[in-house]
Amino acid sequence: ADKYPHLQRNQEFKKLTDDDLAYFKSILAPSALTQDEGDLEAFNNDWLQKYRGQSKLVLKPSTTEQVSQILKYCNDNKLAVVPQGGNTGLVGGAVPVFDEIIISTANMSSIRSFDNVSGALVCDAGCILEVLDNYVAERGYIMPLDLGAKGSCHIGGNVATNAGGLRLLRYGSLHGTVLGLEVVLPDGTILDNLSTLRKDNTGYDLKQLFIGSEGSLGIITGVSILAPKRSKAVNVALLGVSSFEQVQNAFKRSRDELSEILSAFEFWDKASIDLVKQHLVAGANDPLESEHPFYILIETSGSNKDHDDEKLNNYLEGLLTDDVVQDGVVAQDTTQFNNLWSIREGIPEACSKTGAVYKYDLSMPVPVLYDMVQDMRTRLSDSGVLGEGKPVKCVVGFGHIGDGNLHLNIMAEKYTDEVTGLIEPFVYEWIAKQSGSVSAEHGLGLMKTGALHYSKSPSMMKLMRRVKDMIDPRGIMNPYKFLP
Numbered sequence: 001a002d003k004y005p006h007l008q009r010n011q012e013f014k015k016l017t018d019d020d021l022a023y024f025k026s027i028l029a030p031s032a033l034t035q036d037e038g039d040l041e042a043f044n045n046d047w048l049q050k051y052r053g054q055s056k057l058v059l060k061p062s063t064t065e066q067v068s069q070i071l072k073y074c075n076d077n078k079l080a081v082v083p084q085g086g087n088t089g090l091v092g093g094a095v096p097v098f099d100e101i102i103i104s105t106a107n108m109s110s111i112r113s114f115d116n117v118s119g120a121l122v123c124d125a126g127c128i129l130e131v132l133d134n135y136v137a138e139r140g141y142i143m144p145l146d147l148g149a150k151g152s153c154h155i156g157g158n159v160a161t162n163a164g165g166l167r168l169l170r171y172g173s174l175h176g177t178v179l180g181l182e183v184v185l186p187d188g189t190i191l192d193n194l195s196t197l198r199k200d201n202t203g204y205d206l207k208q209l210f211i212g213s214e215g216s217l218g219i220i221t222g223v224s225i226l227a228p229k230r231s232k233a234v235n236v237a238l239l240g241v242s243s244f245e246q247v248q249n250a251f252k253r254s255r256d257e258l259s260e261i262l263s264a265f266e267f268w269d270k271a272s273i274d275l276v277k278q279h280l281v282a283g284a285n286d287p288l289e290s291e292h293p294f295y296i297l298i299e300t301s302g303s304n305k306d307h308d309d310e311k312l313n314n315y316l317e318g319l320l321t322d323d324v325v326q327d328g329v330v331a332q333d334t335t336q337f338n339n340l341w342s343i344r345e346g347i348p349e350a351c352s353k354t355g356a357v358y359k360y361d362l363s364m365p366v367p368v369l370y371d372m373v374q375d376m377r378t379r380l381s382d383s384g385v386l387g388e389g390k391p392v393k394c395v396v397g398f399g400h401i402g403d404g405n406l407h408l409n410i411m412a413e414k415y416t417d418e419v420t421g422l423i424e425p426f427v428y429e430w431i432a433k434q435s436g437s438v439s440a441e442h443g444l445g446l447m448k449t450g451a452l453h454y455s456k457s458p459s460m461m462k463l464m465r466r467v468k469d470m471i472d473p474r475g476i477m478n479p480y481k482f483l484p
């Protein structure tokens, strides 16, 4: 309770008893219950080590039927629960706030079917994203999403957070690529909507409600998702750029000149790559000869290597000739390809090794995207907290330019009310003025529940509350989070 002085445990929720444990033991294998304090640590703490719950029980069902029995029992007995996938979420959504029971999808990891003609993959919610990507790769396909946490995050967690990531520019969001879901509602009802159809206009598209619902409405147990064909020819280039304006010029030109083969356009600032170098992130070596204020990573994917190489080379030559970029390198082999991606994917890891990370993932018009980073630096400097020997060590900006998504990371010695008070609500007010979103892809969780109104109108929030109350009338699903 000390961890969250502004929150109080809802005393209407029942506390776990021996009778409850006896029930769970009657439906699950002994290894599917975790009660040992040491083992509970990993489930009670989040990836950032920022949020910490006090759950006394983790349940790891292995079938949808077991999830249904668990939720029905919890609903009948008013026991609060938190669904948990890979626990890589960055907004405190997957760990309990007080003593909620954690329901983990770790034991639900079977692939149910794969259609080699359409690319429709149907699998359990606990499948790890990277495992799925390897599975479809062997069949000539690719998962439509990719993120730095792919080795740990579950597809159910990805859907529950509507994860964006590195391939969104090319394949669109999960709202388009998810074909169907199997979801267990709080009262135990199994909602079977595991369609593999691309087109289905028979009534409300209810699966959309659960994409990005962050465990507030039910537990996703199965996912049907469309995997695109894996491109035969993939190139990646790293560019050094002198200003954010030129980053935008390079992006505009990439859409004109690379168009259909453009598959990723990422950027980061010098402060980001300095951290990657400082923490020697494995496999991430900067191949450029000199340092630059900004960096761009461009990926192309297509079906004809000669055609793609020519297009990319013409594009890069044009950028160098017109002084849009100062330097650049194209990966010549798989090792270099992985090396360039490791720099980008290593930034969150390098940030977390630097100290406590205040993370903001913000959506806004691209022209103002880097102003946010500079305004934050100015604000923290003027307040006397940013710099050597001060509470805040550095502020970095990176992200998915192609999606208008900035990751603003502020590294501090530790999480304090003083630093939080300087960042918030400033960052949210700033973003609201730009009609942006306080969460581009990480979701609301516990962190941004109170910031929802900066991005959603009162009428929208009211309707969201009505949906929540209709599907989860007893409020047992992931309480204290998501909706104020």
Ligand code: FAD
Pocket: 047, 082, 083, 084, 085, 086, 087, 088, 089, 090, 093, 094, 105, 125, 146, 147, 148, 149, 152, 153, 154, 155, 156, 157, 158, 159, 160, 161, 162, 163, 164, 165, 166, 214, 215, 216, 218, 219, 220, 221, 348, 349, 441, 442, 445, 478
């Ligand atoms: P968890 O963290 O376990 O859960 C996240 C939320 O979903 C919680 O609210 C939880 O209650 C709920 N939930 C989980 N499983 C279910 C289920 N089966 N049914 C219902 N609710 C469920 N995110 C991006 O969008 N883009 C990125 O590029 C990106 N990069 C990242 C890089 C790193 C290094 C890290 C650590 C995280 C990154 N993330 C990114 C954030 C995170 O990985 C994603 O949000 C991911 O989708 C979470 O999946 P998970 O299985 O770990 O979910």
